[in-house]
Amino acid sequence: MSDDKKLTTRAADFSAWYNELVLRAELADYSPVRGCMVIRPLGYGVWERMQRALDDMFKATGHVNAYFPLFIPESFLSKEAEHVEGFAPECAVVTHGGGKALEERLVVRPTSETIIYSMFAKWVQSYRDLPLLYNQWANVVRWEMRTRLFLRTMEFLWQEGHTAHATHDEAEEEARRMLGVYRTFMEDYIAMPVITGQKTEAEKFAGALRTYACEAMMQDNKALQAGTSHNLGQNFAKAFDLTFQNEAGEQAYAWNTSWGVSTRMVGGMVMTHGDDNGLRLPPRLAPVQVVIVPIWKTDEERDATVARARAIADDLGSFKRLEHERIRMHVDDRVGIKPGAKYYHWELRGIPLRLEIGPRDLASNQCMLVRRDTREKVAVSMDALATELPARLEAMQRDMLAAARARLEANSIRERISYDRFKEVMEGDGAFVYAGWCGDPEVEAQVKAETKATIRVIPDAEFRTPEAPTTCLVTGRPAKYEVVWAKAY
RNA sequence: CGGGGCGUAGCGUAGCCCGGUAUCGCGCCUGCUUUGGGAGCAGGAGGUCGCCGGUUCGAAUCCGGCCGCCCCGACCA
Known part of the structure; x- marks a missing residue:
């Protein structure tokens, strides 16, 4: 019984523990291509359980599955200004096919808004054609500089929901509904409690009006963005001429949402429940x-x-x-x-x-x-x-959620602390810190530069502290929002 | 891309400074004995020492170049 049989402990080196666990439990392995991973049967089995549960939930909320292609004309990306700015730097681009240079280069999808809404534009004429409630299970590619098994790989598996609605309010309701579906899934299946809320301008999806997210706390007290749901407004509808004739007979742009969760959740599951003896699978996800x-x-x-x-x-x-x-x-x-x-x-x-x-x-x-x-x-x-x-x-499924929830609360700081104390916390064990924010993006950037912590969400009502903070953690100015600060994956 | 580290059997490693037949453990194969918390004994298989070049009678070891991977940072589901 030599020591090489034992895992590095979480306390000794959380990052090493995670990598060793993923490899040794045979969830995944490194591929010959940098930044890509092979998902092995145990890891894929967990993902299949996730897919089944989520797919049922999507169907039960009126969605249908479809499939759109991997390749997207490069010009499509640039039709939405913020979107191209956000994604272009991390796109893989196909320049040759069949031994010849392509007339128009093809982007390997980093996400499918552009191709899907361009197709929606063909299919929608009347308000009677709406809403369109689509989902697809797919792989996407983002040329990441630094990768980690499951948490950030250059290719990953996910689902992306894309919907079109006649009104802003309907789209907003949809974006909110799917955030709720994610939360239910994460709590009931992964046994991973999450904080839901809205992202700040700095953290929102490139091209969205508003982004909502589920944030989970890992055992090193860092946050993992486990799922996002976006109200895209009419940004993509305008870029792709996704219009319809409304009841009054006028042409109007549709309102879109998109929402996604990925194989990253497998990593979240590992870092939520794993212990020094190995993995602990929530029964509902265990193959x-x-x-x-x-x-x-x-x-x-x-x-x-x-x-x-x-x-x-x-x-x-x-x-x-x-x-x-x-x-x-x-x-x-x-x-x-x-x-x-x-x-x-x-x-x-x-x-x-x-x-x-x-x-x-x-x-x-x-x-x-x-x-x-x-x-x-x-x-x-x-x-x-x-x-x-x-x-x-x-009982196990329940107990694992309860334990994770207790840990989340135990490592959350809800009392008012000074910015100096905040810095100490972020340099030390880390935490989810609930605090006031004046709403100034400059402040957000400053904190990120000084502590690496970011605003994970502007939490939804049920997660907020009973006595709302009145002043900004950093500037002391009147607080516009209560926000959750943490270091993130 | 900046900083750090590492490339030797499937995995983990010793050897490198000081050049001279490739080290050990785990795993694997065969046999026997075992089996209620990581079995024991015996035998065995498995290697372009990351790649290219140089120095040398001789390179895992010295020199030059390249490649790859991991970790830490800037970017991100």
């Missing part, structure tokens, strides 16, 4: 929820325990069961590996529950059940598994 480890000494015992393990897995994991009643099971019947080694193997990978079935258990018609989050170990009757396992999985 395997229960791993059964049969234990034996003799061949006869092996036959018996493996058979029993398979019978349980086949029953509770059967595809004949309705999905919500099905438990995702795996039997680790590898020979030549001792049980202890298997325990470490699955703990590193964050599988929520482990069932140990040995000869003694067969004799007493019970088995040992171990929770990954608490490592609590209890004996459970074999006959009770069909109810015990789902109950424990649900």
Whole structure:
């Protein structure tokens, strides 16, 4: 048992811990191309669970899926001034095809507003054609200077919703609705509590009227922007001539929204729940929820325990069961590996529950059940598994959210502090600091330069401090907003 | 792009200063014994020492150039 089996601890080096964990738990690996990653089956399995849950939520809120191409004519990008300024520097551009220089260069999509709204313009004539509520699951490319597995890669997977509406208020409602969908998903599935709110001008999406975001707190107290939803106003409609005839018979520009979440959420999940023993997967996202480890000494015992393990897995994991009643099971019947080694193997990978079935258990018609989050170990009757396992999985899902929420609050500073104290906090352990802001972008830039902290959001009402701050943290001038400051990924 | 670090077997490394047959651990393969918290013993496979050039009888080691990756910063889902 040498030390190289142990992970670097979070306390020793959070960044190293994260990288090691992602690699060793086999979530992802570095690719031959700098800044790109290979998502391995465990990581992709988590992403698939995320996709399913979100896709259902999108459908339930009236959206349909479609697919738009990877290549976008370069000229499209430049039709919206702020948009091109924001994205052009990080675009990959195709200059040649079939061995010849292209007449017009093609941008590999960094996001699809331009191509989608140019198509919407073809499809919309009347207010009766609205709203258009589209989503696509896709990959996008942004030429990032510095990358990190899942958190920032040059190519990443995401979904991008794009909608068109007849009025500003409808678009605003949509942008808000989808922010709420994201929040629900992050809390109910990733067990990752978030602060929602509006982005400042400096932080908003290039080309948007307003940007809303979900901000989560990682275990190093840094913020992770986990999802964004934009009210695009009529900026893109004007750029792409997305017009319709309204009820009064007049031509009007449509109002758009776009919203997206990405594989970055997998990184968020890791940094929210991982511990020094490895990954901890929220049960709802775990590709395997229960791993059964049969234990034996003799061949006869092996036959018996493996058979029993398979019978349980086949029953509770059967595809004949309705999905919500099905438990995702795996039997680790590898020979030549001792049980202890298997325990470490699955703990590193964050599988929520482990069932140990040995000869003694067969004799007493019970088995040992171990929770990954608490490592609590209890004996459970074999006959009770069909109810015990789902109950424990649900309890884990709840407990993980509660623990993460407690950590978020414990590392938030809501009392009024001086700017000097603020600097100390940001140089030290970090925190989400709720404070007044006079609304001056210069102040925001100054704080960023001095402390690396930024305004994560102007929080929505429910997240605000009961007694609103009256003065600006930095200038002492009257506070225009209460904002959340933090260092971010 | 600036700063730092590193390229030696699948992974992690020693050797480099002071040139002379490639080190160790993990992993892998075979066999036997094991299996309720990272098994033991025995045998075995696996290497263009990142690339190119130079110095030398001889280069992982010295010199020059290049490439790649990771970490820290400026930019970002």
